[in-house]
Amino acid sequence: MANLDLTQYLDYALIAMLVVVGIAIIRMKNLFAIVMLTGTYSLLSAAWFVSLDAVDVAFTEAAVGAGISTVLMLGAMLLTARDCKPEGKARHIVALLVVVITGAALLYALGDMPIYGDPNSPVNAYVGMDYVAMTPNDINVPNIVTAVLASYRGFDTLGETFVVFTAGLGVALLLGLGGRKEEEN
Amino acid sequence: MIGYLDFVIALALAGAMAVMLTRLCLGPSLYDRILAVNSFGTKTVLFLSVFAIMVGRADGVDIALLYALINFIATIAILKFFRYRSLDVALSQMTKRIDQVEGGQ
Known part of the structure; x- marks a missing residue:
């Protein structure tokens, strides 16, 4: 299946762009730019869903994530300031702790996942x-x-x-x- | 059927998306970013169409069409946001300008 191999590389490209957008959202201070980036994130993840053959999920993601959540975010921005203020160090540490624990739990659970395309996995059995x-x-x-x-x-x-x-x-x-x-x- | 040409085109489109992403992240003014988002959406539509042809599934074209529509909605919302500072203005009142457009950030 040469085509399958090729789509894999496109998946990698899309995931790499998702990571870049995620980091940019974290680093950015301008709220409007962040709203733009979240819309882009939705577009990218929906494209990724299509390439994973989850067309229905991509449909919902494109309709809700890329279109309407951008509108809702803009509506929310009308009620608040345009820039975000830096938070104290203590909150950073708590957030880091939560992320690390969640990530560790997910990585631990990853070991129980069946291999992609495994015919004996629950999905296919x-x-x-x-x-x-x-x-x-x-x-x-x-x-x-x-x-x-x-x-x-x-x-x-x-x-x-x-x-x-x-x-x-x-x-x-x-x-x-x-x-x-x-x-x- | 091995779609190497399709693959190369899809990869080139992914590269173009990456370029738009750079402009979106660096873009000094808000209008650069709006343009980048809009162009990024167009690239995604093209990418999905090429992908659908590459994999040989017609469903992808539906998604691409939906993207084209949604992209339009988001751009209108953004421009309305800048011009009227509100999403509550009806189409029939669009000719009236409520406050001045503020350039830059």
């Missing part, structure tokens, strides 16, 4: 195979991911639909269709 086998009879949709999302896990998708609805509300808010009619200024 139990219910996933049933979906593949039963979708043609049960639902008769060519795309199995769609069948799983819209039928087998319908309630889960209903929750996601609420999220997308919120995104639509954000767009309506932004364009201000109708809007206020009073003529103050």
